Amino acid sequence: xxxxxxxxxxxxxxxxxxxxxxxxxxxxxxxxxxxxxxxxxxxxxxxxxxxxxxxxxxxxxxxxxxxxxxxxxxxxxxxxxxxxxxxxxxxxxxxxxxxxxxxxxxxxxxxxxxxxxxxxxxxxxxxxxxxxxxxxxxxxxxxxxxxxxxxxxxxxxxxxxxxxxxxxxxxxxxxxxxxxxxxxxxxxxxxxxxxxxxxxxxxxxxxxxxxxxxxxxxxxxxxxxxxxxxxxxxxxxxxxxxxxxxxxxxxxxxxxxxxxxxxxxxxxxxxxxxxxxxxxxxxxxxxxxxxxxxxxxxxxxxxxxxxxxxxxxxxxxxxxxxxxxxxxxxxxxxxxxxxxxxxxxxxxxxxxxxxxxxxxxxxxxxxxxxxxxxxxxxxxxxxxxxxxxxxxxxxxxxxxxxxxxxxxxxxxxxxxxxxxxxxxxxxxxxxxxxxxxxxxxxxxxxxxxxxxxxxxxxxxxxxxxxxxxxxxxxxxxxxxxxxxxxxxxxxxxxxxxxxxxxxxxxxxxxxxxxxxxxxxxxxxxxxxxxxxxxxxxxxxxxxxxxxxxxxxxxxxxxxxxxxxxxxxxxxxxxxxxxxxxxxxxxxxxxxxxxxxxxxxxxxxxxxxxxxxxxxxxxxxxxxxxxxxxxxxxxxxxxxxxxxxxxxxxxxxxxxxxxxxxxxxxxxxxxxxxxxxxxxxxxxxxxxxxxxxxxxxxxxxxxxx
Amino acid sequence: xxxxxxxxxxxxxxxxxxxxxxxxxxxxxxxxxxxxxxxxxxxxxxxxxxxxxxxxxxxxxxxxxxxxxxxxxxxxxxxxxxxxxxxxxxxxxxxxxxxxxxxxxxxxxxxxxxxxxxxxxxxxxxxxxxxxxxxxxxxxxxxxxxxxxxxxxxxxxxxxxxxxx
Numbered sequence: 001x002x003x004x005x006x007x008x009x010x011x012x013x014x015x016x017x018x019x020x021x022x023x024x025x026x027x028x029x030x031x032x033x034x035x036x037x038x039x040x041x042x043x044x045x046x047x048x049x050x051x052x053x054x055x056x057x058x059x060x061x062x063x064x065x066x067x068x069x070x071x072x073x074x075x076x077x078x079x080x081x082x083x084x085x086x087x088x089x090x091x092x093x094x095x096x097x098x099x100x101x102x103x104x105x106x107x108x109x110x111x112x113x114x115x116x117x118x119x120x121x122x123x124x125x126x127x128x129x130x131x132x133x134x135x136x137x138x139x140x141x142x143x144x145x146x147x148x149x150x151x152x153x154x155x156x157x158x159x160x161x162x163x164x165x166x167x168x169x170x171x172x173x174x175x176x177x178x179x180x181x182x183x184x185x186x187x188x189x190x191x192x193x194x195x196x197x198x199x200x201x202x203x204x205x206x207x208x209x210x211x212x213x214x215x216x217x218x219x220x221x222x223x224x225x226x227x228x229x230x231x232x233x234x235x236x237x238x239x240x241x242x243x244x245x246x247x248x249x250x251x252x253x254x255x256x257x258x259x260x261x262x263x264x265x266x267x268x269x270x271x272x273x274x275x276x277x278x279x280x281x282x283x284x285x286x287x288x289x290x291x292x293x294x295x296x297x298x299x300x301x302x303x304x305x306x307x308x309x310x311x312x313x314x315x316x317x318x319x320x321x322x323x324x325x326x327x328x329x330x331x332x333x334x335x336x337x338x339x340x341x342x343x344x345x346x347x348x349x350x351x352x353x354x355x356x357x358x359x360x361x362x363x364x365x366x367x368x369x370x371x372x373x374x375x376x377x378x379x380x381x382x383x384x385x386x387x388x389x390x391x392x393x394x395x396x397x398x399x400x401x402x403x404x405x406x407x408x409x410x411x412x413x414x415x416x417x418x419x420x421x422x423x424x425x426x427x428x429x430x431x432x433x434x435x436x437x438x439x440x441x442x443x444x445x446x447x448x449x450x451x452x453x454x455x456x457x458x459x460x461x462x463x464x465x466x467x468x469x470x471x472x473x474x475x476x477x478x479x480x481x482x483x484x485x486x487x488x489x490x491x492x493x494x495x496x497x498x499x500x501x502x503x504x505x506x507x508x509x510x511x512x513x514x515x516x517x518x519x520x521x522x523x524x525x526x527x528x529x530x531x532x533x534x535x536x537x538x539x540x541x542x543x544x545x546x547x548x549x550x551x552x553x554x555x556x557x558x559x560x561x562x563x564x565x566x567x568x569x570x571x572x573x574x575x576x577x578x579x580x581x582x583x584x585x586x587x588x589x590x591x592x593x594x595x596x597x598x599x600x601x602x603x604x605x606x607x608x609x610x611x612x613x614x615x616x617x618x619x620x621x622x623x624x625x626x627x628x629x630x631x632x633x634x635x636x637x638x639x640x641x642x643x644x645x646x647x648x649x650x651x652x653x654x655x656x657x658x659x660x661x662x663x664x665x666x667x668x669x670x671x672x673x674x675x676x677x678x679x680x681x682x683x684x685x686x687x688x689x690x691x692x693x694x695x696x697x698x699x700x701x702x703x704x
Numbered sequence: 705x706x707x708x709x710x711x712x713x714x715x716x717x718x719x720x721x722x723x724x725x726x727x728x729x730x731x732x733x734x735x736x737x738x739x740x741x742x743x744x745x746x747x748x749x750x751x752x753x754x755x756x757x758x759x760x761x762x763x764x765x766x767x768x769x770x771x772x773x774x775x776x777x778x779x780x781x782x783x784x785x786x787x788x789x790x791x792x793x794x795x796x797x798x799x800x801x802x803x804x805x806x807x808x809x810x811x812x813x814x815x816x817x818x819x820x821x822x823x824x825x826x827x828x829x830x831x832x833x834x835x836x837x838x839x840x841x842x843x844x845x846x847x848x849x850x851x852x853x854x855x856x857x858x859x860x861x862x863x864x865x866x867x868x869x
Contacts, residue, residue: 579737624739667786669745669757669841670738678736678748678755686736686750 010117012226013069015313017114020058020065022390024107027051027058029393032100052095055103056085057237062110064241074113077127080134081106102137104394106130197239200257200277205236207275208262210254223269225252235262316420319381326374327661333370334658334681336363367659378419382564385463385470386414388427395431396459399438406445406456407438413463418470418564425542426472426562429535433474433558434459436531441478441556451553453477469586470564475557481550486510505643505697508548512536543584543662543676545693547643569662571689572638573655573681577626580687582660582679583649587640587692594635594650605699608637608648615639616699617648623674623695628652640692647696662689705803711832712779712795714761715770719792719833720801720825727751727780727787729795732758732772746791751780758789759841783838801825806834 031051059082066074081103087093112125200207212228232238236258243252254270256262257277264272340360347355389411400407418426442448442457449455460475487502490510496502502510510516512532539546543563550556563569563586571582572591592610599617600607607614617637621628637648660679663686670678676691708723728751735747735758744763748755758778763769775794780787806823813821820840825832 626739663750663755667757667788669741669759669788670748670755672738672740674740675738678750680750680755685734686748686755688736688738688748 010069011315012313013065013071014114014118017062017065017074018111020062021107021111021114024055024058025104025394026390027055028100028104028107029397031055031095032097032397035097035100048095052085052088056082056089059085061238064238068241068243069117071113071117073125073127074110077106077110077113077131080131081110084134099137102134106134197255197257200237200239204277205257205259206261206277207239208236208256208258208264209273209275210256210267211271211273212252212254212269214250214252218269228252228267228270229254231267232256235266314380316381319377319420322377323381326370326377330370330374330659330661331680333363333366336366338681381420382417383420383423384415385418385423385426385472387420388423388430389414389461389463391427392430392434392461396434396438399435403438404444405438405442407442408456408458410458410460411462412460416463416465416470418562422542422544422562422564425538426560429538429546429560430461430472430474432531432535434461437474437476437478437556441476441480443479447479451479465564470562472560472562473557474560475555477555480552480554480556481507481511481548482552483507483550489516503643504548504550505700507550508532508536508546511548540691543691569660569689571658571660571679573658573687574620574636574638574651575653575655576620576624576651577628579624579626580655580681581620581651581690582658582687583638583690583692584676585657588638589641589646590639591654592637592639592648594637594648596631596633596635610639610648615646615648617650618695618699619650620690620695621652623698638692640696642693642696642700645700647699649690649692649695660689706800707803709799709801710779710795711797711799712777712790712792714765714792715767717833718830719835720799721779721781721835721837723798725781725783725837727782730778730780732776732778732791749778749789751787751789754787756780756787756789758791760791762791762793764840781837783841786841788841799827801827801832809833 031048034048034051059078063075063078063082066072066078084093084099084103088095088099093099109125109127109130113127116125197207210228210232212225214225218224229238229241232254236256238254239257240255241252243250261274261277262272264274336359340356340363343359344356347353392411393409396407396409399405437459438457442459443451443453445455448457458477460473462473462475464471464473483502486507487496490496490502491498493516495510495513495516496506512535536546539560539562545561547559547561548556549559570585572585572588573580573582575581594608598608600609600614606617606619608617615637620626632652635650635652636654637650639646639648641647658681660681662677663679674691674695676689678686678688680686709720710723710726710729711718711720713719730751735749737747738745738757741757744760746758746760746763748757750756760769770793772791775796777792777795779790779792779795781790806825809818809821809824813824820835820837822834822836825834
């Protein structure tokens with residue numbers, strides 16, 4: 001007999017609960033949209049019904065989950081919200097704007113409670129005020145205020161809700177009869193559960209109870225309460241899940257409603273009891289208490305592997321650990337490569353030469369396998385960018401409300417996948433840009449009307465792939481940035497010289513200066529002149545870049561370029577003076593050989609001819625203050641792009657192409673412009689990874 | 705209450721750091737320079753799978769850099785979730801200090817790093833300085849460090865120019 005691992009249990013709860021909360025918010029917002037768009041007709045009404053059912057299910061599952069971990073406030077609150085939705089389902093209550101707001105608020109409180117559990121301070125949230133507010137909203141139900149004790153359903157209301165449906169006392173009677181045979185189950189059902197059960201029965205759904213005793217053996221063969229729950233969810237709706245504890249024995253009971261009776265032999269791991277109901281044509285399972293035989297071994301003919309049921313939740317930390325181990329292997333391999341020449345020299349005789357060739361072949365194979373493993377691990381880490389986009393509708397809606405603007409949010413390409421860690425880092429920058437767009441960019445409906453634009457402003461979030469990068473665009477169709485005003489203010493503040501032009505890259509830099517603002521007064525949403533700096537820093541820390549395009553009167557567009565993954569890169573290793581550096585290959589458009597005599601000095605910098613044109617260049621040894629004794633006869637140039645313009649970074653020598661493991665460093669002592677991170681080539685020495693665009697930036701400025 | 709400390713020397717002064725903060729003591733080898741970093745940042749080293757910036761405490765305290773010798777050591781310390789390497793003149797003693805005997809730094813005390821002193825400790829006539837390293841390397845003080853650095857690098861440039869001129 002195994003104990004239930006408490007922490008795992010809580011972790012599972014946290015993950016599942018937050019998934020449901022996300023779903024709730026999403027569905028409420030979708031519903032709201034159907035209200036505002038005023039869509040009618042069969043499809044949209046079916047859509048609405050489905051949304052309500054999904055919402056109901058989410059609240060219901062949350063209630064069950066909260067109960068399982070003994071989180072009373074969350075259980076009570078979900079229960080109350082669930083009751084409200086039941087009212088909606090029964091068409092007693094209309095899901096209008098006001099109610100959506102209330103439900104969103106409720107979901108927010110639930111989120112706080114769940115967050116509290118995560119931070120181990122579950123008592124922090126008081127749900128009473130909200131419950132009382134909810135009570136008031138329910139006023140039209142003539143709800144008796146004396147029954148304020150939550151978790152209890154007013155019987156008169158229950159009766160009322162049932163009267164709307166066809167009255168069928170007989171169904172209830174038979175149900176009670178069936179349940180009476182399972183006192184364990186019955187005593188754990190409260191009136192609300194019973195109501196759901198009745199409702200399920202009235203809809204003609206089949207009811208089953210599944211009893212499951214977790215054990216070490218079952219767990220070893222991959223059977224546990226979570227995957228049973230998932231399997232059951234494939235079949236129907238879990239109305240109630242109760243852990244029954246007798247001494248040290250734990251037994252879970254799931255009460256499942258499904259359109260037709262479930263084949264009990266599909267669930268050999270659990271004891272299955274059919275409680276009646278369901279469509280006639282499906283074969284009926286005899287409901288009998290004698291069926292408490294030990295679970296028969298799984299029969300291969302019935303093994304089902306539904307896609308969702310076979311998915312595993314993995315903690316990101318474990319994947320990080322796996323990735324780190326793969327990285328260590330990559331480093332080990334490069335150590336081996338470093339030894340190969342020595343091995344070749346040592347075993348140079350014809351009879352021993354095979355030692356070297358065998359070793360070389362093995363090292364090569366290892367490289368291939370490592371690449372495969374790496375890709376497999378990376379694929380595991382990839383998640384749809386929807387995970388971050390899904391947070392936006394709510395934020396946008398709140399901002400639109402508080403600013404009194406009309407905003408339509410358009411999201412495209414949410415299915416593009418990106419490293420989980422990057423997705424998490426992307427949230428704050430995107431929220432900030434959205435806040436900026438709504439607070440500053442998009443005009444009020446009156447202003448828009450006056451400018452001949454549609455009164456509703458559009459905020460577009462779009463993700464797309466190019467090469468091995470992901471491009472995320474955040475665009476608004478607002479007033480755009482008044483570049484001239486920013487320039488004037490920047491001159492006033494002594495940031496740029498009066499005669500200086502302001503390119504879009506410079507504009508972004510200026511906007512990112514802490515405290516810089518052209519606003520007369522800051523608002524809560526944005527305008528305090530902080531934030532953009534943080535956005536740029538956050539993006540830089542994950543190897544991302546941002547560009548800005550703004551047209552006055554037409555809107556502003558931010559382009560965020562992100563690598564799909566972070567940990568291992570192909571890089572060109574270069575030498576300058578006696579120092580080695582790695583330049584990520586994806587940053588390099590082209591590598592050229594440079595004859596130093598071809599370099600043309602102009603007033604502000606240097607140029608080299610390139611394909612009928614010329615390119616500005618910047619020397620690594622100048623930028624990085626590298627000591628250099630003698631001038632090489634031939635130089636090498638790495639052509640890269642910064643702010644859509646090409647420029648060349650000049651180095652002394654190309655050493656080779658290597659697979660490098662990026663060791664990011666966000667330490668302030670190390671975080672220098674032009675340095676992306678560090679790596680180690682296998683001899684224990686650190687070499688720096690160059691961030692090409694910031695270095696090229698200067699060349700491009702000089703060219704202007 | 706006695707606590708384990710590691711003693712290290714910088715420019716003839718003895719400092720103590722709690723041994724819990726020290727990950728390892730090692731040699732200063734294979735350092736890689738970080739271009740354009742503050743002048744007291746000597747470079748980076750690869751320590752147990754992490755890239756760690758190395759700070760020269762002499763320079764941080766505003767003194768001339770000294771050439772490394774056989775006694776020079778690297779102390780890898782943990783400050784919150786940061787790892788930092790300290791280049792020190794020597795690190796050879798492991799002692800237990802009675803924290804009840806730590807005295808506040810005397811008002812009259814002057815010298816490098818005095819503003820970061822947490823206390824002083826007398827051990828058989830030897831003066832041991834307890835430095836708040838967390839504050840010394842606090843990123844909040846980064847801007848201060850940067851201005852320090854700008855001044856010192858400016859003066860270094862002037863020196864160089866003078867020499868070359």
